Amino acid sequence: MLFTLNSGSRTTVCKRKGELSAVWASGGSFAKYSLLGRRFTRRFTALRQKAPFVRRALLFGCTLIAEATIAPAVVAQKVQLSVDVSKASVKIDRNIFGQFAEHLGHGVYEGIWVGPDSTIPNTRGIRNDIVAALRALKVPNVRWPGGCFADEYHWRTGIGAQRVVTLNPNWGGVIEPNTFGTHEFMDFLDQIGAEAYISVNVGSGTPREAAEWLEYLTAAQPTTLAKERAANGHQAPYRVSSLGIGNESWGCGGNMTPDYYLSQLKIYTRFVRNFNPSQQDKQQMLKIAVGPGGSETEWAYWTEAVMRAYQNRQWSWDINGLSMHSYTVGHWPPSFASVGFGETEYSKILKFTLEMEDLVSKHSAIMDKYDPQKKVALVVDEWGAWYAPLPGTNPGFLVQQNSLRDAILAALNLNIFAHHGDRVRMANIAQMINVLQAMILTDKEKMVLTPTYYVFKMYVPFQEATFVPVAFDAGTYVHGEISLPRMDALAAKDTAGKLWLAFTNLDPNQSIEVEASLAGIIARSAAGETLTGPKVDSVNTFDAAKTVVPKPISAKVEGRKLDLTLEPKSVTVISVEQ
Numbered sequence: 001m002l003f004t005l006n007s008g009s010r011t012t013v014c015k016r017k018g019e020l021s022a023v024w025a026s027g028g029s030f031a032k033y034s035l036l037g038r039r040f041t042r043r044f045t046a047l048r049q050k051a052p053f054v055r056r057a058l059l060f061g062c063t064l065i066a067e068a069t070i071a072p073a074v075v076a077q078k079v080q081l082s083v084d085v086s087k088a089s090v091k092i093d094r095n096i097f098g099q100f101a102e103h104l105g106h107g108v109y110e111g112i113w114v115g116p117d118s119t120i121p122n123t124r125g126i127r128n129d130i131v132a133a134l135r136a137l138k139v140p141n142v143r144w145p146g147g148c149f150a151d152e153y154h155w156r157t158g159i160g161a162q163r164v165v166t167l168n169p170n171w172g173g174v175i176e177p178n179t180f181g182t183h184e185f186m187d188f189l190d191q192i193g194a195e196a197y198i199s200v201n202v203g204s205g206t207p208r209e210a211a212e213w214l215e216y217l218t219a220a221q222p223t224t225l226a227k228e229r230a231a232n233g234h235q236a237p238y239r240v241s242s243l244g245i246g247n248e249s250w251g252c253g254g255n256m257t258p259d260y261y262l263s264q265l266k267i268y269t270r271f272v273r274n275f276n277p278s279q280q281d282k283q284q285m286l287k288i289a290v291g292p293g294g295s296e297t298e299w300a301y302w303t304e305a306v307m308r309a310y311q312n313r314q315w316s317w318d319i320n321g322l323s324m325h326s327y328t329v330g331h332w333p334p335s336f337a338s339v340g341f342g343e344t345e346y347s348k349i350l351k352f353t354l355e356m357e358d359l360v361s362k363h364s365a366i367m368d369k370y371d372p373q374k375k376v377a378l379v380v381d382e383w384g385a386w387y388a389p390l391p392g393t394n395p396g397f398l399v400q401q402n403s404l405r406d407a408i409l410a411a412l413n414l415n416i417f418a419h420h421g422d423r424v425r426m427a428n429i430a431q432m433i434n435v436l437q438a439m440i441l442t443d444k445e446k447m448v449l450t451p452t453y454y455v456f457k458m459y460v461p462f463q464e465a466t467f468v469p470v471a472f473d474a475g476t477y478v479h480g481e482i483s484l485p486r487m488d489a490l491a492a493k494d495t496a497g498k499l500w501l502a503f504t505n506l507d508p509n510q511s512i513e514v515e516a517s518l519a520g521i522i523a524r525s526a527a528g529e530t531l532t533g534p535k536v537d538s539v540n541t542f543d544a545a546k547t548v549v550p551k552p553i554s555a556k557v558e559g560r561k562l563d564l565t566l567e568p569k570s571v572t573v574i575s576v577e578q
């Protein structure tokens with residue numbers, strides 16, 4: 001039996017002998033092969049330079065039969081991709097690009113809020129640099145105040161001139177000054193142009209407490225609570241676009257059974273009302289129930305229970321969304337490092353993150369049984385990478401770096417949500433600033449934008465665009481035991497009719513040549529941006545903020561064909577001009 005060792009320019013043909021098994025991936029300047037049950041990746045140029053070594057290695061396991069030079073195209077085959085713009089279907093809800101800001105570590109304090117007396121430039125206590133950076137992301141909504149924090153939060157501690165000082169037992173047991181409360185959060189949203197997704201306290205609070213908070217926020221008539229809001233500086237009612245009824249009520253939110261949670265859910269959805277006159281007929285507040293936290297049977301059971309209750313609901317209660325939390329963590333407690341890792345950890349984390357596809361499909365299928373019209377959205381309101389805390393930081397603050405790997409991870413997840421756009425209509429990455437997979441890191445007056453930030457920025461054109469199916473087979477990228485799709489892609493038509501294409505090249509070693517055939521559009525040119533960096537663990541730091549930043553890229557367009565080269569380990573977004 002023969003086996004071949006391929007590279008972009010050379011093929012070595014060997015006869016199988018003893019333990020030798022087949023070459024399992026190759027291309028470009030790298031060859032991947034297995035020999036005596038072990039897997040190897042060698043830069044082919046290095047192999048050629050070390051010809052005697054190669055010969056010895058190969059002859060050790062096989063008899064060399066022939067070596068020949070072959071055309072690069074044999075290995076580095078172009079990926080054929082087809083897009084038919086006339087097949088545009090479901091809208092990609094801009095709310096899948098939502099953010100999450102919990103009172104946790106430096107997510108809110110220092111990240112958003114520095115107070116009006118700070119030397120850091122601010123507007124009414126809110127950092128100007130953060131606001132400018134977030135405005136560029138067109139953040140659709142921000143989930144607040146938690147997380148686990150929400151189920152211990154009393155809104156009254158965060159209003160008025162004298163704030164009640166409390167503790168934050170979930171996250172480091174630190175002092176919670178409550179200087180960032182309802183008005184500051186709504187001011188922050190106003191400054192960045194986002195909508196409010198408020199999580200009310202079901203775990204340790206009461207329905208009345210939550211009802212009064214919503215009345216305080218939204219009543220236009222001169223009730224005592226509305227007048228108190230006006231006295232505290234905001235005459236007009238606030239808009240609250242989404243209401244989370246509890247957080248992880250099966251865990252940190254009270255360790256409830258599905259039945260117990262359902263009894264609470266029905267009461268909260270009935271009595272926690274939004275009185276804002278502009279949200280009565282249109283733009284009604286979405287009520288989001290606690291949903292699953294994984295893929296195991298217990299989580300299917302939770303989704304079944306809530307959705308069955310929804311199907312049999314009485315007139316007096318309703319929900320519009322079911323939340324789902326899923327972090328890319330590997331295993332608990334989080335132990336993967338956020339910096340200083342190699343290709344093995346890169347490929348493992350991407351493998352874990354792609355489980356989101358199964359998770360979404362599985363829970364969507366359950367929801368379809370009880371809600372075939374897809375009225376209830378699946379709201380992935382906590383997702384992202386959760387790594388080991390950075391050494392020297394408070395472990396309760398969930399501080400981690402953010403690398404090129406996270407940018408790729410973000411793109412893959414956003415693509416999954418967009419592909420399931422008929423059911424996934426909202427998602428919130430955890431968390432916006434300084435916590436877990438953050439958009440932005442700060443250190444006093446310094447601020448740095450992470451690789452994940454740039455993916456969110458590059459994906460802005462996909463907000464409210466219409467999903468267009470893409471067909472391709474790019475093969476796999478293999479590292480050790482891990483096999484991953486080599487490439488991922490997303491296409492959409494924006495509200496002006498322009499086609500947008502996003503590509504993720506997961507392979508950290510090989511570039512990918514894409515040849516796209518476009519139907520339903522006459523293309524003239526195509527250009528955009530690509531995001532990559534020197535290494536899979538490249539990060540942006542306060543001192544070197546431009547290591548992983550987008551750079552311009554253009555594609556060759558001829559008739560209905562578009563040619564583009566994707567750099568290894570990159571995320572690329574281009575628009576096609578007609």
Ligand code: AHR
Nearest residue numbers: 146147148149247248430
């Ligand atoms: O995002 C950090 C925590 O993760 C949230 O507070 C909680 O909901 C989840 O377990």
